[in-house]
Amino acid sequence: MTAVATPLEGAAATVDAMRAAFGDSIGRTSQFAGQQVVSLAAERAHEILAWLQSDPEQRFDYLTDITAVEYRDAERPLEVVYQLRSLARRVDLRLKIALDPDGPLAVATVTDIWKGAEWLEREVWDMFGVTFRGHGDLRRILMWEGYSEGHPLRKSFPLRGHRSRAEQTRQALAANPEAHYSLEELSIADAYQELPADMRARLAARERGETP
Amino acid sequence: MSRRTLELSVSTPTMGADGQVRNVPLGVARRPSESVSDDFGAEHMLVNIGPQHPATHGVLRLVVELEGETVKRIIPHVGYLHSGFEKLGEYRHYNQIIPLTDRTDYLAPMANNVAMAMAVEALMGIEITERCRLLRVIACEMSRIISHLVWLGTTGIDLGAFTPFLWMFQQRERIYNLQESWTGARLTTSVARVGGMMADVPEGWEAGLRDFVQTFPTTLREVDTMFTRNAIWIGRTQGVGVIGAEEAINYSLSGPMLRASGVAYDVRKDRPYLGYDEFDFDVPVGAHGDIYDRYRVRLEEMTQSNRILEQALDRLKPGPVNVADPRVILPPKSRAMGDMEAMIFHFKQVMEGVKPPAGEVYFGAENPKGELGYYLVSDGTAKPVRWRIRPPSFINLAALPRLCEGALLSDVIAINASVDIVMGEIDR
Numbered sequence: 143m144t145a146v147a148t149p150l151e152g153a154a155a156t157v158d159a160m161r162a163a164f165g166d167s168i169g170r171t172s173q174f175a176g177q178q179v180v181s182l183a184a185e186r187a188h189e190i191l192a193w194l195q196s197d198p199e200q201r202f203d204y205l206t207d208i209t210a211v212e213y214r215d216a217e218r219p220l221e222v223v224y225q226l227r228s229l230a231r232r233v234d235l236r237l238k239i240a241l242d243p244d245g246p247l248a249v250a251t252v253t254d255i256w257k258g259a260e261w262l263e264r265e266v267w268d269m270f271g272v273t274f275r276g277h278g279d280l281r282r283i284l285m286w287e288g289y290s291e292g293h294p295l296r297k298s299f300p301l302r303g304h305r306s307r308a309e310q311t312r313q314a315l316a317a318n319p320e321a322h323y324s325l326e327e328l329s330i331a332d333a334y335q336e337l338p339a340d341m342r343a344r345l346a347a348r349e350r351g352e353t354p
Numbered sequence: 355m356s357r358r359t360l361e362l363s364v365s366t367p368t369m370g371a372d373g374q375v376r377n378v379p380l381g382v383a384r385r386p387s388e389s390v391s392d393d394f395g396a397e398h399m400l401v402n403i404g405p406q407h408p409a410t411h412g413v414l415r416l417v418v419e420l421e422g423e424t425v426k427r428i429i430p431h432v433g434y435l436h437s438g439f440e441k442l443g444e445y446r447h448y449n450q451i452i453p454l455t456d457r458t459d460y461l462a463p464m465a466n467n468v469a470m471a472m473a474v475e476a477l478m479g480i481e482i483t484e485r486c487r488l489l490r491v492i493a494c495e496m497s498r499i500i501s502h503l504v505w506l507g508t509t510g511i512d513l514g515a516f517t518p519f520l521w522m523f524q525q526r527e528r529i530y531n532l533q534e535s536w537t538g539a540r541l542t543t544s545v546a547r548v549g550g551m552m553a554d555v556p557e558g559w560e561a562g563l564r565d566f567v568q569t570f571p572t573t574l575r576e577v578d579t580m581f582t583r584n585a586i587w588i589g590r591t592q593g594v595g596v597i598g599a600e601e602a603i604n605y606s607l608s609g610p611m612l613r614a615s616g617v618a619y620d621v622r623k624d625r626p627y628l629g630y631d632e633f634d635f636d637v638p639v640g641a642h643g644d645i646y647d648r649y650r651v652r653l654e655e656m657t658q659s660n661r662i663l664e665q666a667l668d669r670l671k672p673g674p675v676n677v678a679d680p681r682v683i684l685p686p687k688s689r690a691m692g693d694m695e696a697m698i699f700h701f702k703q704v705m706e707g708v709k710p711p712a713g714e715v716y717f718g719a720e721n722p723k724g725e726l727g728y729y730l731v732s733d734g735t736a737k738p739v740r741w742r743i744r745p746p747s748f749i750n751l752a753a754l755p756r757l758c759e760g761a762l763l764s765d766v767i768a769i770n771a772s773v774d775i776v777m778g779e780i781d782r
Contacts, residue, residue: 149625174713174714174715175476175477175479175713175715177714177715177716179714203603203604204603204606205606206606206716206718206725206727206744207716207727207729207742207744209729209740209742209744211714211731211739211740211742212739212740213731213733213739214733214739215733223729225716225727225729225744229603229617229619232624232625234625234716236716256604256605256606257601257604257605257606257753257756258604258605258606258607258749258752258753259606260752261748261749261751261752262606262749262752269440282433283432283433284432284433284436284781284782285433285436286433294438294441295440295441299441301441301442301445
């Protein structure tokens with residue numbers, strides 16, 4: 143009977159293979175509570191993730207989760223976190239891309255690698271303001287489209303929001319009804335043509351859902 | 355040779371301009387493509403379903419683009435129930451987060467509580483007691499049963515079968531009564547704590563659960579009789595909302611959604627926690643990835659959960675529930691009032707909370723809806739830097755546009771039901 147590699151050994155082997163293939167683009171690695179964490183350079187992250195998914199030795203076919211972490215320590219960079227899993231090898235791997243919170247928060251999308259990333263990336267955009275380059279439909283997902291207070295899970299965002307409850311209610315009540323449909327939806331079929339001309343003009347000027 | 359011809363007086367009654375009904379012989383009336391609007395077939399229609407609609411299982415809104423009755427595109431809108439739980443968690447002690455987990459997947463609150471406690475314990479490296487472990491297994495499997503019962507009942511209603519809904523809720527009520535006598539709450543159970551449970555089960559509770567375990571399979575058999583070979587049920591579910599194994603993996607589906615597509619991945623088997631590897635149970639796996647297979651998988655999972663409950667009851671022996679570690683578990687009130695050290699620990703825990711070391715952990719649990727993941731990042735203080743919920747039904751729902759491609763409008767209701775969503779968890 144051959145010895146079966148434990149998940150952590152499997153992850154360690156993957157880290158070695160990553161270092162061999164990508165060299166300096168693989169940053170700090172660490173282990174905590176039996177889980178392997180690897181930092182990636184933002185420039186080559188997409189290439190590395192695609193390799194992890196398609197390489198026959200690695201087979202990280204399952205994207206468990208995408209999220210981001212901002213630390214209370216303002217010196218620490220914001221991190222985009224990918225939880226990968228290889229269903230065949232029973233190995234988990236956590237990958238992190240550090241982003242300078244003062245710089246442009248942008249990474250390449252992985253929706254071309256894993257379809258399941260679509261909503262997860264939308265959520266990270268919504269909650270943290272990280273742009274995913276190449277994502278076909280990067281809209282807010284949990285907050286509504288006209289939401290203008292920023293990205294709630296950032297540490298600079300106060301727990302109760304930037305505006306008072308009364309102000310938030312007032313704005314919600316004053317929102318235009320067309321805010322309930324996206325431009326894309328309204329342009330389907332004849333619905334768009336049936337709208338009043340002034341509403342069409344506002345929508346074309348992308349004034350949809352703006353609160354007064 | 356004579357040929358008999360039959361003159362059929364088939365005609366279409368129409369209303370003339372003078373208000374008189376006339377019969378127009380067949381073939382004279384214009385075909386639909388030539389009728390009032392010439393491009394009737396090519397016209398796309400926009401239909402809005404929800405957010406207030408019983409068949410969307412909560413405040414889900416679907417904007418559907420239709421060509422005739424065929425779905426061309428479907429755009430789901432979520433977020434109506436967004437409560438910012440992840441943000442709130444960053445301002446709370448670890449044990450104070452547990453009540454928030456009740457309110458995410460509110461159809462299986464106990465399983466969420468347990469997963470949260472397990473995540474913190476993984477961060478701190480705490481070994482729980484044997485009795486606690488079995489009680490948690492019982493809590494998780496009870497949750498799986500009630501969640502699947504609600505799923506089966508409501509999906510039956512969506513497809514026009516009302517009676518099983520009542521059977522399901524009758525059985526669910528029995529588990530709710532057990533939950534209530536254990537935790538004092540039916541829905542917001544908050545049963546787990548870091549390092550233990552909120553309370554041990556009361557006197558006579560185990561007999562109550564055993565009674566349930568022994569009689570529950572009867573209901574499952576009834577449902578099996580009602581649905582599994584029912585022509586209407588089969589017609590509405592087989593071959594509808596199909597997704598193959600490879601695609602299911604690529605869409606990150608989990609739980610019964612993934613297994614119905616033929617991927618034998620169950621967290622309980624593949625990364626065993628709570629000692630699930632010691633239990634004798636099977637993981638049902640489908641083959642076609644359609645609604646029918648999802649139904650079969652969930653029905654069988656209830657049977658298997660029942661088996662696990664039975665085994666857990668057999669193994670449950672008296673003993674301590676909480677770990678003997680005053681850093682995580684409150685000392686008994688009687689000691690805290692008389693013993694100096696106990697009082698200090700009591701004070702520190704209430705005022706400062708449980709403090710895990712700096713680090714991060716991802717804990718995945720096999721919840722009824724799929725893999726629930728808690729990703730905790732700690733900086734050594736009593737409140738997490740980041741508490742991320744990997745919501746299984748959010749990720750499963752993301753595949754809805756793909757599942758509904760080319761389906762009929764009525765199938766959208768069936769497919770949406772088969773995903774088994776709970777909006778509290780999707781919107782968090």
